[in-house]
Amino acid sequence: MIIYENWLWGLPLLTRGYGSAFPRAFLFAAISALETTLIFLYAPDSVKMALKNPTIFQIYGFVVGFALVFRSSLSYQRFWEARSMLQTIIGRLSYFTIETVAADLGSMDHATATPEQRRAAHRFVRELCHEVSLLFCFMMKGLRKDFNLATVYPHDMATSKPPFLDADSNAKGWKRWEVFAVRVFAISDLFNIHNPQQEEAIPVIGGLRPEERARFSDLVPTPAMKGKAGSINGTRAYAVFALINQLYIRRIREGGLQTLAPLVSRLGGIAEEGMAAFGHCTKLATTQFPFPWAQVVMAFLAILGSLLPFVVTSFVDQLWMGVTLSFIVVLTYWSLNEVATEMEDPFGFDPNDLPLARYAFDFNNGILSAVHQLRPDYFDELDAEAEALEAKSHAAGAQAAAAAAPPPPLMPDALVKSPPGAAAGAGAGVGVGGLANSNDGGGGGQATPSYPAGSPASASSAVRAEAGAAASANGITFSAASGSGKPPSRGLHAHGSGGSASGLDGGGSGSRAARRGAVLPVNT
Structure with missing residues (x-):
């Protein structure tokens, strides 16, 4: 939400770009102005004077304006209802x-x-x-x-x-230069950049x-x-x-x-x-907002922006005046539509x-x-x-979660075997991938599944086992991280050249795998 003041008759609002609807409507207004310029410069007189009476276009403009006002009214009704229900x-x-x-x-x-x-x-x-x-x-x-x-x-x-209550105090700099939203007009828009976590x-x-x-x-x-x-x-x-x-x-x-x-x-x-x-x-x-209505409004606006230059060139003799009128009219209509679109969904990060x-x-x-x-x-x-x-309960819960998983059964001899160190390393490899379904790491660090020899899955398992073994031998400490924004797991620590995995933070299945010398199954 943008916080503003109405001092100096509200004129400073004209210099605020961040969150404004005008920048998003600027492109369509510029296209209409460009079309008007091309018609003035290159179109024959028969095209420039094609429209003798603007009445039909006035009726069309009234219909488009009525549709926009109706949509804006319903959008503001949704916005205010959302705010009222939140306060309730x-x-x-x-x-x-x-x-x-x-x-x-x-x-x-x-x-x-x-x-x-x-x-x-x-x-x-x-x-x-x-x-x-x-x-x-x-x-x-x-x-x-x-x-x-x-x-x-x-x-x-x-x-x-x-x-932050004011979204303008919150935005990162790159957001102010997004396509269709060149939002940096006022000097204050440049420097009010804070931690984006404040809005999330x-x-x-x-x-x-x-x-x-x-x-x-x-x-x-x-x-x-x-x-x-x-x-x-x-x-x-x-x-x-x-x-x-x-x-x-x-x-x-x-x-x-x-x-x-x-x-x-x-x-x-x-x-x-x-x-x-x-x-x-x-x-x-x-x-x-109902799709048919939104689609019809968009079609009306596109047609208005395409036909307006022909109307302007038919009744305006000066190029600069025609371009200015085309730009202002299209900017007005599209800005009203952007305001309605902005208010339709009051929840989110806009x-x-x-x-x-x-x-x-x-x-x-x-x-x-x-x-x-x-x-x-x-x-x-x-x-x-x-x-x-x-605090004591949380610590005990973490230890209990690490030791809760029962020892997995041994696999038949027909399945792939691996050295003890590699088995523990495999557990570490899975812990790095964030396999544990608990965000606090309980159950992480289990060994990878076993597959019949020669299968593609077996080869993939062996690669992960080797990577884990190398990490285990070097005593590297891993912590899980997810690219989707989910909180990382508490982490899995692989220690020493003996190839055993610590069960404190990520589970102890890796060390059991090391003792048994077998690649064990895990629930994914």
Whole structure:
């Protein structure tokens, strides 16, 4: 979204190029002006004076203008509906979180509560704030069709830099010189270049935990969707909402939320209203402007730009005036069309799209500020205790994931064998390729599959084994990386000349392969 000021009667807006519709319409206006010039200079008089009465063209221009105004009106309606529904989501989820925390903590007698009851209340508040923040994050990422979990970072009110609200403060220099969008007019457009992550990364209270990254990874389909070419990419928000409901019900069973039943029921209805508003936003994000109307408007504009030079040369005697009029008229019509096109889809990364990352940051700040007013004093001590337990749990989870895979069975003698060092190296080679389906590296570093001798797959496996063996012998450390923008795996370390692979970060199948001296299968 472009932030601007209306000082000096708004005249400085004319110098702003980034995000403007005029540069994208400039090409078509220039083509019409060039056509007008050619007709003036080279066309015979019979062509120049072909049109005796402009009435028919005036009617056509009115029809095109009406179509453009109608499309612009509907596009702005979509844009404003999207912004309104986003604010509804923010309001409903914020109200749900604050009221739920107030109802839970307000129903406790903190003076007589046992340590376990205090820990349960503290755990519920932390989990609720985290999961509601994660829900909003996945809502925003789903609306802009961004399924990359690497662009999620922990929210911190004290140290986190807020995402830019103004897209002009965000753009990289090369974006300002894109084809059909020469956007550098004002001096300020040249120097407001910042980290592009500011417009992509979305903060989450507590960050994205390793187990959540594995659960919501776009590489791991849900069991119900397995074999049906589906994944949880587009359903993450609904999955988190289910977890919030589970947390809510579990807290009631633990003895929390001991307040009036109508209030508890009403809180669930407020959360459902937020999900309903998200459904409205999804409707806008997944439903384009009707194709027949968009096609007709484009055809009208193309015909207008082609015929206008003949009309101009029939009634204007001066070359400079004819070229100027052709350029201005076509620029006006095409600019209106570009404005409508820009507003049709308000979600995404375009300069005039809504700043979803900033909305998420402000949403988190609102929740944390309100919940902070409701916290009892003993929550400060429990915060440190909970953070230490989470760090310990994450470390234990990483080690458990590395050792979770059972030892693979030995292959028959008919299959290809390889030396122990090469087998471990093969595991390292696969780890480099990012084979592990967990974004945190669990299961990585397994050995490559075995194939019958002489097959092309066997040759490919042998090449990878040799490459891995060489890396293992030299003690090279690898870390996985993906060219698709997915977060890298935690990495696989190949150590020593003995050819054994470390199982700390990437799994231990390589070392087992080294002991057995066989190329082992792996699930890809």
